[in-house]
Amino acid sequence: MSHSTAAANTPRERRRSRARPGVSLLASGEPMVWLTGGALTVAVSMIVGLMLLVLYNGSGTFWPVPITRVELPGGGRLMGEITRVERYRLTKPLVENLSGPVADAAAAKLAGRDSVDTERRLFRVGNFELTQTHFQWASDYEVAPGSEIRPEWAILAERVEWGRCVGELGQFVVRYRRVPSPDEEDLTSLVQWLETRLPAVPDAERPPLEAALARLRELVETRRRDNIREFLAQATSEASWRAVLEDGSEVALNEIQPQAAVVELRQVWTEPAAAWAKYLEAHPQVRERFQQRKHLERHEIGRVNNAIEEARLAVRGAEISTRSASLDKLEQLRQTRVQLDAQEAEWAALLARWEVLKREAKRPDERLRPLVDAAESLLRAARAEWEQARQEPLAAAAAMEAELAKLPEPLRDAGNRLLEVQQRGDEESSSIQRTIQSMNAENDRFELRLMAADGAAVAVPLSNIVRAYPANRLETAAAVGIYLERWWEYLTDEPREANSEGGVFPAIFGTVAMTLIMSLAVVPFGVLAALYLREYARGGPIVSVVRISINNLAGVPSIVFGVFGLGFFCYLVGAFLDGGAANAGLQTWPSYAWYGGLFVLVALALAAFVIGLRIASGERARSLMWSRVALGLWLVATALLVALLFGNPHFGGFFADRLPNPTLGKGGILWASLTLALLTLPVVIVSTEESLSAVPNSMREGSYACGAGKWQTIRRIVLPQAMPGIMTGMILAMARGAGEVAPLMLVGAVKLAPELPIDSSGPFVHPERSFMHLGFHIYDLGFQSQNSEAAKPMVFTTTLLLIALVATLNVAAVWLRGRLRKRFRLGQF
């Protein structure tokens, strides 16, 4: 040791020992490898961890879980899916807070100790209308020993209303309502009419009529009984049949009295397997009809309403242009006409019923004769009353029509059209309503009856069931089927139950549409701006300031952009487009000043243009001064143009007829996209500039040397080579935009907007509509939901979906970029 120390004292020895490899850790670089590698590992594992968490939680949401039933000490029962298991420490104070049988069970669990580890499980019990809760905790000491079972026929039904229903399969019921024959109905109403009219008949003539009426009643009764007999005959031996009487009592078929007024037959399956088989058979048809009905309600009635609204807006527009009012009067006139029409129809129906009676009387039944004979006088009296009742509305209608005729012509035409459209619309929608009602009646015939945990019966109409399955009887294949079906519903359907159930299709659509519109807006602008900065602008302090400002723009909090978007796009530009300058709270110019301003603008622009031309053609010596003058003129002209545009006294807005309801003057997908475009502009500009500067100058020089102009060089040489970089910028911008939520809350994203921005009505594209957005949906589910426990898994699922969506958009863009690169390598431009 001492030897070597001595040797190391000579400088050469010292150097040699230092240079020996492996002696200095820093020199060998090993620590840096570990440091850098470790940093990467930590970063990657955090990202992967997050992804796995989202993937695990998000993908498990839709898996059908078995239903467990337990008995509680108080005699209650819990039945439902177990969604979570937690361990906690049961302590004495906790137990002291309890009371009743639960306290005893807890004390027994504690067994004199201070505290003990215990477990509790969260049951998704469903049946909110009965239990007033969706979830319930059960600690393990609460569960009666040995009471935990999985009932074989436990059914989980996802309902359109009231959320999930959990119960054991009780019955499957199909109802058949008796349909009275048309004659029976006509005669019944005639009897009712006669009962109101007869007291007005002079006493002398009444007795024969009374007798005839009694005969008529008998006749009706016979008709009904025939009908009931026929009705009952259709009951087959299959399953058990029950009849429902007028008073609502239910009797077995063989116990029916001959006189019993049966209104309904019920076919009931009580054996679970058979009931379930019947349910499976009936449900798809019911569901189909339900969807048809929904379609009718939304699209057909929506179409009718749109037509009426359009006509109404036309009237409103005519009102604005003619400065007069008519809508109230039109509405009154319409109502009066509706009333008159109803009276008309009533009279016609009455006459038709008399015809039925006359037909009956022609047969050898003399006892009805007096009624037929008295018909004319009865009807005459009624007619007189009817006409009396009509006089006032008729006069009112005539007066209103006269008034309408006095209105200015465009308004009168629009008003007449509105009345016409309304009448047609009323007819159409009432026919649609009839269809819907018949569908509903048909659907209401089917009913699934479940037994809730506490034994209460829950009747679920089949039309209310989205999906039901016997959770404890599912085989793997069936479970996978339900899992996939739920995913499909999630991806293609609209939300239900305050967004915690159903699908998110509108949100997917809104997110994608918004991202695409945003890209369409931001990429051309960003690329043009970057082109100017990099290719045309001469470097200098101004360019540096612009560049720094753009970079700083990227650091502005996104909510600030939201506020700006709301203030500028919605409340200024939107309101201006809606109803002109006054609506946007701007001062309009007096007319003469405006035209004067227009003249000045044209003069300024012309002057600037001429100066620009002269600079372009020469005058080198003075070009700097003159170009400054031209620039100044252009700036002034632009400012004047904006002032003229927004101060225009002759522009009344495109949607003035809809005011005070804003059309563009509120949040919508267009404004949201433009706001995000502004937000992502720096990303595009910076990355485009980078890619432009990466194009070697030798390429540009080569192109110039071939005689290409500046723009030709940019278009043919620079842009194609920069395209992958520009695409990268677009990808970054899209990723940033699709994941942004805060500004959207202000400029158009809403909790629920089933109407998509693109649909089959009107101009087909509705950029003014509010929209749903996945990011906002996550926020809404996570923090605004009534049923937060049920919404929690949906938060993960939606997050997973959003990530997948952004990844898909990115992959698509990357693929496009790869294709561009390839094309460009192969040189097929």
Place this chain on the structure above:
Amino acid sequence: MSANAGSSPSAANSATANSAAANTAAANTAAANTSAASIAAASYASASAGAASASHGNSGGSAGSVGAGPGSGSMGKGNQSARLQESGLARIARGEKVAAIVHESVWDDEPVLEVENFSLWYGEKQALHDISLPVPKGKVTSMIGPSGCGKSTLLRCVNRMNDLIGTVRIAGSMKLNGDPIYDRSVDVIELRKRMGMVFQKPNPFPMSIFENVVYPLRIDGERNRQTLAEVCEKSLRGAALWDEVKDRLNSSALELSGGQQQRLCIARAIASEPEVLLLDEPCSALDPIATGKVEDLISDLRGDYSILIVTHNMQQASRISDYTAFMYLGRLVEYGPTAEIFTRPRLSETNDYITGRFG
């Protein structure tokens, strides 16, 4: 940078100083003199141990004394001798006006390009001094000289590539077939279409071979497939590349080797039938074999095209060119038929340069 003289490393320092001196236009100050002397010394002397100090001044330089020890002067190292002191190069380096020797025989051929009293400044820095030379039609004219002597600058002035630099100012004139190049009414784009240019490094565009060749026609809006194909074949044949690429015209030009790429650039340059072909050290980035092919090609193009070539390689100049111009520090020194320049130059400085004793 343009006036940065001296190609040998030992002269770098003094060259910088020299250029600075020249730029301040204080041509006759003692400091400038010294530095000019020192550059000359550094260039000519075979062994330069000492350093010329500023105090030596003009007379000191003429004495041919060896400089003081290290650190005594900031102007660089070098020997000085009376002979060198009086040489044209030294006078040029001092910033004096030296008349260029232009052999009378260059006027034998009709000039395609005439440069008349051409000067150029990069900002405050003058890079070309009063250059006049004719470029004969149908011949190969080469420009030689040490790095930074302005030959590339002059070449780039011919098709006004220097317009792209904002700070450039020029004086004098150039004429292409009698038409002025620097005139306010001249459309630069149209002017460039009359010339072809090939750069130091091959710069094929990232397109197919075909598109590369027809690029000058494309930007003119030519769409006729037939015309394009004909021009492509003709140009590629002209550039002796046709046989190598005729089967893969649609593959990327970037897949070609360096030499092929450079010949492709030549093909592109001759696609528009230029009146003059400008080659800016076309072989400097190529290996000897590729260089040989390009040189053969230039020889083949002689007669059909007027070629102005800048080269560092004197052998190359002597092999391929009909006329040679020797430039130094932004000035034309001697211009004449290549044979005369290389065998019996009128100036001894030219002789020194071509024999490698300087530069």
